[in-house]
Amino acid sequence: MMTNGLQNRQTAIPEEINGLRMTRQRQEVYRFLMGERTHPTANEVFMKIKEALPSVSLATVYNCLEALVQHKIIRQVNFDREPSRYCPNLDEHGHFHDETTGTIHDVKFKPGINLTDILDLPPNTVIKDIEITLRGQLA
Amino acid sequence: MMTNGLQNRQTAIPEEINGLRMTRQRQEVYRFLMGERTHPTANEVFMKIKEALPSVSLATVYNCLEALVQHKIIRQVNFDREPSRYCPNLDEHGHFHDETTGTIHDVKFKPGINLTDILDLPPNTVIKDIEITLRGQLA
DNA sequence: GCGGCAAATTAGAATCATTCCTATTTTGAT
DNA sequence: ATCAAAATAGGAATGATTCTAATTTGCCGC
Numbered sequence: 489m490m491t492n493g494l495q496n497r498q499t500a501i502p503e504e505i506n507g508l509r510m511t512r513q514r515q516e517v518y519r520f521l522m523g524e525r526t527h528p529t530a531n532e533v534f535m536k537i538k539e540a541l542p543s544v545s546l547a548t549v550y551n552c553l554e555a556l557v558q559h560k561i562i563r564q565v566n567f568d569r570e571p572s573r574y575c576p577n578l579d580e581h582g583h584f585h586d587e588t589t590g591t592i593h594d595v596k597f598k599p600g601i602n603l604t605d606i607l608d609l610p611p612n613t614v615i616k617d618i619e620i621t622l623r624g625q626l627a
Numbered sequence: 628m629m630t631n632g633l634q635n636r637q638t639a640i641p642e643e644i645n646g647l648r649m650t651r652q653r654q655e656v657y658r659f660l661m662g663e664r665t666h667p668t669a670n671e672v673f674m675k676i677k678e679a680l681p682s683v684s685l686a687t688v689y690n691c692l693e694a695l696v697q698h699k700i701i702r703q704v705n706f707d708r709e710p711s712r713y714c715p716n717l718d719e720h721g722h723f724h725d726e727t728t729g730t731i732h733d734v735k736f737k738p739g740i741n742l743t744d745i746l747d748l749p750p751n752t753v754i755k756d757i758e759i760t761l762r763g764q765l766a
Numbered sequence: 767g768c769g770g771c772a773a774a775t776t777a778g779a780a781t782c783a784t785t786c787c788t789a790t791t792t793t794g795a796t
Numbered sequence: 797a798t799c800a801a802a803a804t805a806g807g808a809a810t811g812a813t814t815c816t817a818a819t820t821t822g823c824c825g826c
Contacts, residue, residue: 545805566707571783596747608735615763624754684776710812
């Protein structure tokens with residue numbers, strides 16, 4: 489008599505992603521982020537998912553975000569020392585901060601570009617992560 | 628009877644750099660940073676220049692660092708949300724974090740590379756600053 | 767050389783994102 | 797159903813940085 493265990497009207501989220509058990513709280517964080525290109529902060533995530541899950545705590549949102557980041561389901565983006573933001577785009581890309589509007593835009597690399605090709609790295613260097621951040625304005 | 632007003636045995640620092648008046652505190656911060664490739668934090672700068680200037684305050688170190696950064700005499704470097712670090716190297720370059728030792732190394736770009744060439748930026752974008760950060764280990 | 771003014775400095779309080787703590791709840795395996 | 801491990805909630809603690817208010821300093825014209 490049971491179909492699949494979670495008959496929600498929203499997009500179904502698997503019970504596990506990249507080895508991370510998708511609890512209700514993690515689902516809500518994940519679902520919200522996947523639909524956002526605005527790179528929300530932890531607090532913005534918190535405010536939003538409280539609508540669906542009023543008892544959720546900010547600490548849990550931080551826990552969920554950390555778990556999702558560690559399982560490479562989302563990315564954490566830091567700009568200067570502002571609050572961390574979270575990004576569902578896993579492709580290699582950079583972030584452009586428009587100083588005028590305060591918005592953040594993903595920046596792709598031109599095709600065929602390998603980042604490490606242009607860097608003068610010491611030999612035997614194993615790069616695990618690259619972050620490129622740009623600041624400026626859309627004229 | 629007076630020769631030049633500051634008869635210090637160390638490298639003489641001009642009274643003004645890039646339009647910034649070099650007070651005693653700013654001089655100490657500047658002198659220390661110029662001799663360092665370790666990208667010190669504000670607190671490390673503070674600890675160090677207290678030797679020469681015991682009455683200096685941490686707030687002043689922050690003020691000096693901010694002034695030096697704004698006048699483009701040094702650069703501020705952020706890695707994730709760790710304490711900011713400060714860098715005397717004004718050439719365009721990136722930063723590599725060696726996870727094993729915790730040290731930070733400047734990374735040059737290969738000659739002839741123009742960063743904006745490889746990025747797929749929207750038209751009419753004015754870039755004011757680029758930051759490239761790498762994390763990994765020296766194998 | 768001297769009063770006045772703006773800029774710089776100081777010490778400590780305040781801020782605020784994030785982490786820690788810990789009791790409670792939920793989950794999955796047996 | 798039972799038990800251990802994992803996850804959660806809420807509140808306290810942390811720590812880099814910034815703010816505030818009160819001195820101090822440097823510099824100007826007299």
